[in-house]
Amino acid sequence: MFKRKDLLGIQELSREEICFILDTAESFKEVLTRPIKKVPTLRGKTVINLFHEPSTRTRVSFEIAGKRLSADTINISPSASSLTKGESLKDMAKTLEAMNPDIIVIRHPIPGAPHFLAQKAKFAVINAGDGAHEHPTQALLDLLTIREHKGKIEGLKVAIVGDIIHSRVARSDIFALVKMGAAVKVVGPPTLIPPLIEKLGVVVEYNLERGIADCDVIILLRIQLERQNRLFFPSIREYSRLYGLTLAKLSKAQKDVLIMHPGPINRGIEIDPQVADAPFSLILDQVTNGLAVRMALLYLILGGES
């Protein structure tokens, strides 16, 4: 059962809650294959997508999820709006609350912003990414994708490769995988791996080949090319040579290894096209499962029991 008002992070979820979300998401996957992919479950509910950072992929996923459940969806991008002009997050929370929406899906550059919003207001909050902190729906869709293809998560060996230090996906994935009993290695150049990350229950490896050796699943992270000015490695070219995943480097991993990536991918940088397009690449399964996970969460949180 899921009895929370909000979904703020993976860190606070129990193993049972995670399993329940994944099971619910699985049942929504069936809805997505119907000719009429819409159910009346959330008719009359209002879902606000409040995205302080641009994100077409996640916003569209939540918007489709809401519409397929018959909720009313409203998009706010406060960058260019009066909501941000001198208005604190607390005042924004109170203002939105006064319009009585049912749920706010928030992406915000400041870690903890969704938690603050959830505390201040009585509407439900889903964290769609807060700074370098958490991106819980991404971790849940990753778990769903792994479970679908491996039949389990417990006991699997998973490598997370790339810019660990700036990645909310890495943090949420680590919390989720460790909680579910997987063995997690983080792999990348020393400048991109935060000190003391071992405390989260992971093993650190700086060498890609050693990092992915005998792994069941490899999760590649996106190199944020738009942050190139603050260089944490000598060059894109060097990063790609050392950490970009190619078929050749993959020969060190398990025969039935699975490749995942939160997208959008940089072909030829962190992932070679031959890997991205291989049959063992689950990148598009992740997108589909993202929709199912978000429908499940909207449904569970808004308490649709019809």
Next chain:
Amino acid sequence: MFKRKDLLGIQELSREEICFILDTAESFKEVLTRPIKKVPTLRGKTVINLFHEPSTRTRVSFEIAGKRLSADTINISPSASSLTKGESLKDMAKTLEAMNPDIIVIRHPIPGAPHFLAQKAKFAVINAGDGAHEHPTQALLDLLTIREHKGKIEGLKVAIVGDIIHSRVARSDIFALVKMGAAVKVVGPPTLIPPLIEKLGVVVEYNLERGIADCDVIILLRIQLERQNRLFFPSIREYSRLYGLTLAKLSKAQKDVLIMHPGPINRGIEIDPQVADAPFSLILDQVTNGLAVRMALLYLILGGES
């Protein structure tokens, strides 16, 4: 009864029309408390939110209002669009009219733009703010909020404090309050009060303490920090010291004084946090009533009789 095609300003409304809108809004407040906050009244109607100036708050309020009445809502922000490139407001009106929407909610920097639109086209028009001219739905939600808390408007003493000269909220509030029989004072530095404003039936006061003395309601206006380059007062700091409302200054007002502000508020500038968060502050009631007033207007104008 309300028989107008458009809502363009408070100035042209009769006292009876205003009361009828407020009564209708009150009945919609009940809908907003239901678990399913949606009624089928405007099914198949198309509401276009045409916002030439950014405004999350008002746009979202109209969008939620439309969706709760089951109308189809469409957002246009012509700043970055071809509609503005060399296309006159008249041609835009005619183009939109040819798509046969039922109502256009327009915010525009030019005073009178909504009136022009309404004249040129057969769809209904609601003015969501035209330059420094009018913002009628704000005034209506202010009246509703005052009536709810004081039981009446007639005979009340209301102070409007701040940047009167640039404020469409001030103008609409003045028209509305004077029409309903309230005694209105405008309070602010001489540079922010337009000459001859007494002709609108208000009293001018440059001193805050004297301005709010024995008032029943104080409406604070937002200092537009984004317009700081054109300074109408020596500094924000000085403005705040002289006209920012604090608990100490409030001691000069009535014991049961009510505080209102159209939002978003600048904490510590025109309003002290202790005032903004006080039990006698109605700022969030205003937001909720805004939704009810906008639902009422969409309903009345689109003639929903179902």
Next chain:
Amino acid sequence: MFKRKDLLGIQELSREEICFILDTAESFKEVLTRPIKKVPTLRGKTVINLFHEPSTRTRVSFEIAGKRLSADTINISPSASSLTKGESLKDMAKTLEAMNPDIIVIRHPIPGAPHFLAQKAKFAVINAGDGAHEHPTQALLDLLTIREHKGKIEGLKVAIVGDIIHSRVARSDIFALVKMGAAVKVVGPPTLIPPLIEKLGVVVEYNLERGIADCDVIILLRIQLERQNRLFFPSIREYSRLYGLTLAKLSKAQKDVLIMHPGPINRGIEIDPQVADAPFSLILDQVTNGLAVRMALLYLILGGES
């Protein structure tokens, strides 16, 4: 009958397919005159408007068309979004496909982008303008407008006037009109008429008066003022003097000539206000017919048989 998965261009359509689309659009015009302008035909279908170039007019037309058919509509403007950051059109196609939308309406600056999208993904694609290549829904609405007012297209003499070389409207109109049996002249300064355009079955004329002599229909194109830096003619003033359509110049055309323009118009540049607002100007009929054509295409492509 219309059995295509996509509508990518006029070039590949048969005369029969075009007639069938026009007939379907005509029947949707009736729906648009009802008090409740909404039919449940596409309930549960998802229409994504993916506009890589700003276009309020066409985007709103498709959005209204989708909503009147009860489809869920989602807008994406990838300019400011992560979809564009290093993500190829192919990866974007695959990502969108994984969310299982029913149809993507795409505007893109690169000619052929919609065709590429359609090839890579199983959802349906409608081309809403690809570079200077095609804008098929514009040509279809132009045909519908001509047929409505002249009773036929075959045998008519049509002049297309202006910036032929940069215009996707001109190309789609030429394909459509020639296919339907009209005699087409293209008229404009030599710098704005592509070499070898005669191969498309049209006659070239550099003089406006000669160009429009004895024409039944004149389609004026928009001068893209925003492209003024790359000047293809000495000045706007000279263009207007030589090619701007005035009542005086029109005296050389047929008595019952019809004037069309895809909008937005530049009054006083390519079209004199007296011409734009004349009873024989069909500019606003085109907008209304655009809605009907787009409803027809969404309906035909999504195979609504209810």
